[in-house]
Amino acid sequence: MGLKATITKEKLKSKSKAGIILRPSTPEIKDDYMKIKGYFQSQNIEVFLEKNSAYMIDEEGFDLDTLCDTVDFLVSIGGDGTLISVVRRTFRSGKPVLGINLGTLGFLTDVSLNELESFLQNLSDDENYRIDSRMMIKGNANLQNFFAFNDIVISRNSLSSMIKVDAKIDGKPFNSYYGDGIIISSPTGSTAYNLSVGGPLVYPLTDAFIVTPVAPHSLTQRPLVLPADFEIEFTITDNQGAMVIVDGQDIYEVEQNQSIKIQIASKKAKLLHRKERNYFEVLNEKLQWGN
Structure with missing residues (x-):
C-alpha cells in the first residue's frame, strides 16, 4: 500500500443519470442549477436532485442513499467545501463525483460553469475524462x-x-x-x-x-x-x-x-475529471508559483 500513487483506467459504465447536490444555504443558486440541468438534459442525461438541495430551491428530490443507488455519477455544485462534504457522505457508494466550481479557489472542483457544456458534449467519449481514486x-x-x-x-x-x-x-x-x-x-x-x-x-x-x-x-x-x-x-x-x-x-x-x-479507509473516493486536468498546472495557477 504505502506511498503508491493510484492511477486507474476506470470508466463510467453508463452516463445517462446524474445525481446533483447543491451548495447548502444558498437558494439563489437555483438559476445556476436550472442552467446546469439544461446542459445535462441536452446531452440526454437525466438529472436527479438530492432532497435537501431540492427543498432549498422548491424542487422535488431524493434522499442521498436513494440518489446514490439510482444514478451513474454524482455532481457537486458549489466550491471545494461542497465537494468535500459530498465526497465524505457518498464515497462508500463507489459513485464518482464531478465538481462544478461556482466558488473562487477551486483546488478540487474541476469544471467551471462556462466549461460545463463543452465537457458534457465530450463525455460520451471515454478518452475525454478520467476517474481518479483518492485516499480517505x-x-x-x-x-x-x-x-x-x-x-x-x-x-x-x-x-x-x-x-x-x-x-x-x-x-x-x-x-x-x-x-x-x-x-x-x-x-x-x-x-x-x-x-x-x-x-x-x-x-x-x-x-x-x-x-x-x-x-x-x-x-x-x-x-x-x-x-x-x-x-x-x-x-x-x-x-x-x-x-x-x-x-x-x-x-x-x-x-x-x-x-x-x-x-x-478501506474504500477510496472517486473524482470525475477532465482528461487534460493537470495537478501541477493547478498548483501553479492557484498558488501563483513563479510570480
Missing part, C-alpha cells in the same frame, strides 16, 4: 467512526492554553506534541489547512498521511509524511480535553486520556 482517512474516537477526505484536526479546547498529545505508530510511541494542535491530512488535503501552517504538498493520488503540528512549542517538531498502512494513535494527555474537527465541518469532543485512532 478513517478515524475513531469514543467508539465513533468518522471519515475525512481532506483532514482530521486535533485542536485545543481553550484559546488560553496549549494541548499535549502523545502519539503512537502501530502501538509504539513515537512523539509527544505540545502546541495548538495537530493536522492529520490526506494527500488531497495537503493543499488545505496543512499548507497554511507550512506542511508539505503531496501528490493527491498517493496513499500517505501527513502529520503536521500547529504552532508547536518546540521548533524541532516538524511535519511528517507516513505510509498509509500504519495505524496512528493520538492520546490526549491535557486535562482540558480536545476537539476533533473532520474536514472543517464535523466536530467531536475528546476528554483527557482518550484516544483518536487514524487509519486508511
